[in-house]
Amino acid sequence: MALLEVSGVSKRFGGVQAVDGVGFRVEQGMVKAVIGPNGAGKTTLFNLVSGFFAPDRGEIRFAGDPIQGRRPYQVAQKGISRTFQNIKLFSGMTALENVMVGRHLRSRSGFVSGMLRLPWTRREEAEVREKSRELMAFLGVEQLADAEATSLAYGQQRAVELARALCSDPRMVLLDEPAAGLNMRETAELAKLILRIRDRGITVLLVEHDMSLVMGISDEVAVLSYGQKIADSDPRSVQRDPQVVKVYLGEEEC
Amino acid sequence: MRSVRLRQVAVFLVLAGALQLGAIAVGKPFWQTQLTMSAYYALVAVGLSLLMGYAGQISLGHAGFFAVGGYGSALLTTWDLSAHKAAGVLQALQAMGAVVARPDPFGGTVLTVHPWPAAVVAVLLAMAAAWLVGIPVLKLSGHYLAMATLGVGTIIAAIAVGTQALGAADGISGVPPLPLLLGVGVGGATSQRVANYWVAIGLLAVCMILLLNLVDSRVGRALRAIHGAEDAADAMGVDTARYKLHTFVVSAGLAALAGVFLTHFNGGIGPSEASIMKSVKYVAMVAVGGMGSLWGTLGVSLLLNFLSLRGYFGTLDDAVFGAILIGIMLFSPDGIMSPDLRRILVAGWRRLRPAPASVEKGASEEGR
Structure with missing residues (x-):
């Protein structure tokens, strides 16, 4: 059983389908990253997991217990801790x-x-x-x-x-763009730090822009685009995935 | 940490003693009466300071909770139950000492609730009211919370002035003293003026110790966290709604406690105690004392209440409070204890008294 299991989760804000039927799993003890271009729904997904938003549809299970729709402090009680994009x-x-x-x-x-x-x-x-x-x-x-x-x-x-x-x-920590605003040296230090956190037995789920950070330390990477998951695999396969390349680099240029 | 708090309280007690001796030394022993009343009003302000400064919630209804405590006590201790003497419940309460027969001022005997159980019931009643009101109202914040608590205060004030059983516009009088140890009682007897001053100061000191302990505890930290970044506190597992509600209830309980004591001290209570203007004054005292500065609030409310009770502000009493509020908001929104105000005062002092040339030169070099 995965520590965190997200299945078929959707969230709409007015006319924007921020997260559309996203599902993924995070196994105990791994570092998992969720990446995607700006506005792909990464932070919304995070806020759904940590209880700041309730999903319109779908289920979120942590250590087997459903946690969707719980208040943030109740999610924290279950053993999920988090940081914020804008500290x-x-x-x-x-x-x-x-x-x-x-x-x-x-x-x-x-x-x-x-x-x-x-x-x-x-x-x-x-x-x-x-x-x-x-x-x-x-x-x-x-x-x-x-x-x-x-x-x-x-x-x-x-x-x-x-x-x-x-x-x-916590059993799991959610890091919302931890490398935002850091220079290359600081980002490299952060990468080491995240691995040390994992070595303390804490599962790490991070949302990130910075590819160099994500690809170096993640066991698995899920890619979001316009609220939908387009890839979810080990970093190497994700990097080679034509759809991911298309989303990140644009169709014509490659 | 602990020793710092105890030292502060010791300094407060010494100052309170000096104040009393000063009043007697200048031949104004009657000042002690207003100082005693000020101490009870200060208790309301200090409790409100916990709510405003630490939990970041405003209440424009605290005079209402004060009144629930005061009126609750006054009603229970003056309501003659002689007519129901035969009732079994009443006889049981009498056997327990919760209901006592006592002489009334007109030479007869009345059967009323003993002041202590009455006090407990009155304070619990205010806390229960705060609890019930707080659950829906504390979902609001900012202006909306201010308006909602203003509504609560208005309702309590209207009930006080409109209920015949509560004496309507006259209020309730003839409230017996609250007996303490050694024959001392919280009441208006001139012979016990000195003792009563120390009862009020002692109650204030005990409550200060409890509040200072609280703000330096896990709960106090959680409250400051709510104030600092509410959603981050939530994400750290702080049940923010529950903490706000509990703080509101504790704060209302302190207001009611002050209401009980002051009502016994004055021998009665009137509807003006429940008025909105009173609530506004409490908020003003917290603002002037500094949000989250319990000692600042204590000092300011002792001083302002004393001056107000002595009538130094005359008919402009409310206007003076308004002016003080405007002044503090313009020049030192963090209250009189804020470092900003100290800096402004020091700068003003320097300008008034030009420093010696050598010092000025040193200062300007430092500035470069």
Whole structure:
């Protein structure tokens, strides 16, 4: 059984069929990429999986359970964490505090215990803090812990956001265009990082523009065009697929 | 972290003591009455600060929740149940001490609910009302939420002024003191003015500790996350609707608690406490104190309420609050505790008093 199984999912916005009957599978422990030209429906697909939109039709199963139409926090509870294309860090909070919010699902102190600051909540706070620092170190940004998150450089914000997404010990992480705005050297580092995330046992599903990143690290690549899936295979076969070449390079030129 | 909070509260208690001694030293011991009332109003503002500054939700209905607490307490502790003396339920409650017989001001005896169970019921009632109202209303945000909570406040104010059982325009008076330890009670007796001041300050200090703990906990972090980027908080597993609702209920509960205590202190409550203008003032105090700055809100609301209660603003009371709100929004939208305002004040001070030439030279070189 695949960890994530998307079948026949469609989503329409007014007159635009953003996603049209798309299905794919992500096996446990793999890196899978969804690529496609601008407006192909990649981000919509992501928002459907992570619960930000409910599909009009189709089914999304995670670890066997249907999750379509669940609220984002419920999807997160199932073990799917995500980052955003246009980085969404919590303003007015330090980088460390941002990452600590990522641990929300793995801690349980509530209103009453928080107000009374019971001994177990203090222990829990210390654990959350320690785990968050560990993940910031994993991403090489531990020295930025006390900086205001939204004041950091772009690449650093990306790293903090990724640390936040990983802090809940998810089974799968969705990365929405993680290489956007990075230069070639940073993209190469990101590629290594994604493999290290996979090596921690976390399944990775990413949406990406940058071919060099996708082809180097993905076990499987699905290609979207105008809301439909036109290819889904290992990177080599996808690169040779005439339909994919047509979509990416245009018919006449090749 | 913990020690910082306790130190802040200790400083607050010392300042509160200095304030009291100051009032007595300048020969105005009656100021303590207004300071006590200000402390209870400050509790409403501090609770609203949690909602506005941390959960990022506005409420223009907090005077309503204050009134639910105050009126609930007042009604239960003044409603003479003597006529139903024979009822089994009442006898059972009397045996438990929840209903007590006490002398009334006219020499007779009345049978009323004891102030403590009445207080608990009143606060729970306000929290239940906030819960019921909050479920649909908190789906809104921004202007729409402001309008909806304004509607809630209007309804409660209309009920207060239009219900005969609640005394209509006169309100309810003759509310007995809320008994505490050692013969002290929350009430208007002049002999207990000093004790009552410390009861109010103590309640405020305890609530401050609880709120400061809360904002520095997992829940506080989640609330700030909702404020910072709601959909990202959602994606991190924060049930944003539930957290907003719980914060609204806690905030309404604090307003009702303040209503209960102040009603006992004043010996009654009137419909003006539920008015929309009161709600607007609470919002103004939070805005001036700084969204999310609990201490700023506390200080500002103590000061403004005191000045207002002493009548320093005269008939222009509401206008003064309006002017303060305009001023703070124009010059320091983050409140008086914001670093921006400090910078402006420091800059203004420098301009008024030209610095020595050498310092100025150093500063300009630094600027290059």
